[in-house]
Amino acid sequence: MKGSSPSLLLGVTGSIAAYKSLDLIRRFREEGMTVRVVATDNARQFLPFLSAEVFSDHKVETDLFSEGEGTGRIRHLALLDSADILLIAPASANFIARLSLGIADDLLSTMALSARIPILLAPAMEEAMYLHPATEEHRTRLAGRGVVEISPEEGALASGRTGQGRMASAERILAAVRQHLPSPAPSNIDSLKGRHVLVSSGPTYEPLDPVRFIGNRSSGLMGMALVRAALERGARVTLVTGPTALTAPREVEVLSVETAQAMKEALERLFPVCDVLVMAAAVSDYRPASALAKKRKKNGKGWSLDLQENPDILKGLAAMRRPGQCLVGFAAESSLDREKLLEKCRAKGVDLLVANDISNPLTGFGSSENEALLITPDGGCHPVSRRSKEALSRVIFERLPFPPFPAGSPSRLG
Numbered sequence: 001m002k003g004s005s006p007s008l009l010l011g012v013t014g015s016i017a018a019y020k021s022l023d024l025i026r027r028f029r030e031e032g033m034t035v036r037v038v039a040t041d042n043a044r045q046f047l048p049f050l051s052a053e054v055f056s057d058h059k060v061e062t063d064l065f066s067e068g069e070g071t072g073r074i075r076h077l078a079l080l081d082s083a084d085i086l087l088i089a090p091a092s093a094n095f096i097a098r099l100s101l102g103i104a105d106d107l108l109s110t111m112a113l114s115a116r117i118p119i120l121l122a123p124a125m126e127e128a129m130y131l132h133p134a135t136e137e138h139r140t141r142l143a144g145r146g147v148v149e150i151s152p153e154e155g156a157l158a159s160g161r162t163g164q165g166r167m168a169s170a171e172r173i174l175a176a177v178r179q180h181l182p183s184p185a186p187s188n189i190d191s192l193k194g195r196h197v198l199v200s201s202g203p204t205y206e207p208l209d210p211v212r213f214i215g216n217r218s219s220g221l222m223g224m225a226l227v228r229a230a231l232e233r234g235a236r237v238t239l240v241t242g243p244t245a246l247t248a249p250r251e252v253e254v255l256s257v258e259t260a261q262a263m264k265e266a267l268e269r270l271f272p273v274c275d276v277l278v279m280a281a282a283v284s285d286y287r288p289a290s291a292l293a294k295k296r297k298k299n300g301k302g303w304s305l306d307l308q309e310n311p312d313i314l315k316g317l318a319a320m321r322r323p324g325q326c327l328v329g330f331a332a333e334s335s336l337d338r339e340k341l342l343e344k345c346r347a348k349g350v351d352l353l354v355a356n357d358i359s360n361p362l363t364g365f366g367s368s369e370n371e372a373l374l375i376t377p378d379g380g381c382h383p384v385s386r387r388s389k390e391a392l393s394r395v396i397f398e399r400l401p402f403p404p405f406p407a408g409s410p411s412r413l414g
């Protein structure tokens with residue numbers, strides 16, 4: 001924490017939901033936080049500034065070029081210097097796009113681009129805007145950069161229509177902020193220092209011909225969140241990823257692959273020199289028995305596919321493990337049955353199985369949030385409630401049943 005109490009920068013943008021920001025300010029202050037409001041020009045149309053100033057006990061900031069105290073009197077940096085977290089609630093479609101593109105043309109966007117503190121977004125807009133491919137692309141890109149989305153809810157919208165796009169409830173926003181406030185460092189924060197963590201992520205594409213493939217909906221967001229959490233704990237990280245739209249942090253060694261076979265080969269090569277393997281990739285269970293060398297043309301006859309099962313990469317790697325290595329597997333299930341998951345955990349030979357319920361649209365594929373059951377082979381079952389994929393990743397590494405460095409561990413030698 002930068003001061004004696006947590007300090008929140010609340011960004012407000014031009015959404016009809018801006019009136020709810022007043023309630024947020026009140027609730028954050030009740031929790032003992034300092035709140036500074038930074039609004040876009042268009043937010044003026046929706047947010048009663050005088051009320052926001054009375055509730056927050058500070059002037060609402062809008063002007064990039066006004067003078068601030070400290071940091072060479074650069075307003076956006078001075079505000080960031082004293083803040084623990086930047087929450088943008090409501091976040092308009094326009095603001096999400098600007099942040100994704102790195103546009104810094106007012107105080108709030110310049111601040112967001114300069115921020116080294118956690119950024120949380122609570123989108124609020126009509127369903128058509130929220131589900132528009134442009135907005136989806138921007139949200140995915142931001143999630144890949146570690147920006148946390150507090151997903152909007154279904155319900156009545158300002159237009160009178162019903163759909164997804166209502167800003168998340170104050171309770172969910174408060175919970176997300178609490179989760180991302182700096183807490184005293186856990187005792188094992190350096191638990192991965194000097195260790196080599198190998199993460200697999202994203203989907204695999206199994207070619208039918210040079211144009212078409214069988215793939216899946218994995219966005220790679222969970223894998224990227226794991227990468228960041230491992231870096232946070234001091235690990236050296238290698239990422240083996242199927243095709244995604246995400247960019248890994250610069251310090252990560254990245255191997256891009258397409259097919260399950262290529263992922264298997266890359267992981268088999270890297271596994272012997274890693275200390276921890278986290279298999280978050282959604283590897284295709286099947287591949288076409290043969291891929292055509294040229295694009296198949298339509299011939300009015302339909303196309304029956306002969307599919308072959310892909311090898312179980314995780315099980316194969318578990319059989320190769322050396323003492324001291326730690327394996328984490330993921331299971332995407334349509335319902336979570338603890339007994340079956342325990343059987344799966346033991347059959348795969350992993351130290352921790354992270355099971356997700358993919359039938360919940362608020363979590364899983366493409367979402368910035370997830371919930372999971374963490375299963376260990378001794379029968380342990382730890383439920384982790386819905387939270388950002390970053391926060392879930394931290395819990396996974398906290399609970400890693402990691403043995404001390406074995407003598408002669410390659411990471412230690414290298």
Ligand SMILES: Cc1cc2nc3c(=O)[nH]c(=O)nc-3n(C[C@H](O)[C@H](O)[C@H](O)COP(=O)(O)O)c2cc1C
Nearest residue numbers: 013014015016017040042043092093094095124125
């Ligand atoms: C009455 C009205 C309500 C609006 N509500 C929303 C909204 O809820 N969410 C949104 O993304 N845009 C909404 N807009 C459009 C934004 O105000 C517009 O895109 C604006 O450029 C956003 O500016 P900003 O992102 O710089 O604050 C609304 C516009 C009007 C006229």
